Amino acid sequence: MRNYGAKAINLIPFLFEPMTKPHKNSHPDWSVLLQRIKDELESLSESDREWIKARLAVIEATQIALDELFCKAGGAESCAGCDGTCCGCGQHHITLTNLLAYLLEGEDPPAPDFSRTCPYLGEMGCRLPVARRPYNCITFFCEILDDRLDPAERKRLRTLDHQLRSQYLIVAERYPVATLRGLWIGLERSGEGQLLRSTDKDVLE
16 A cells, blocks of 8 residues: 555555465565665765666656656555555565665665565555655556556556666666565575676666
8 A cells, every 4th residue: 555645535554464474584684684785885886876876866756757647546545445455465576776775865774574465564555655666566557547547648657667667677787686576586596695796787788
């Protein structure tokens, strides 16, 4: 369920128990992982940090534009009404890219709670701001919302989706652990290897 603060209408707390069992202890200790990413980020060159910031700026602007379409279609009310059931599919959606958006601003992301259907759901919805939500979450429009878009809005949705996906993939091309399949899957691939090891690639091939 997306959380819109003052913009939300009749937001209600979740009334359901998690639909899935708590995730097994297959994830690394959060504080250890976060510090590992911070340490690697600190060691990056200024040019690498600026490269990431440039990509994040485009991602932020695009996600805000997508959210405007979502709100126009009545998304806040719809999500509040169904208690964010769709969000229960988001166990692994957050990416390294989303975490870097926090860390490059000197902020800590919220700690995941794997006892919930999505580790970033709170009592009143998503704990991640619009600009820092995973690609799969910010681009998801259920059939109800999609039906409320006119042809021009639906075309804009496809355009923004393509633009956003391209930016995430550009980051993942340069830093493979930032895969769109999610942080936890990226960690499984990297093992104890460097998380921010650059391939020096700037564009998709």
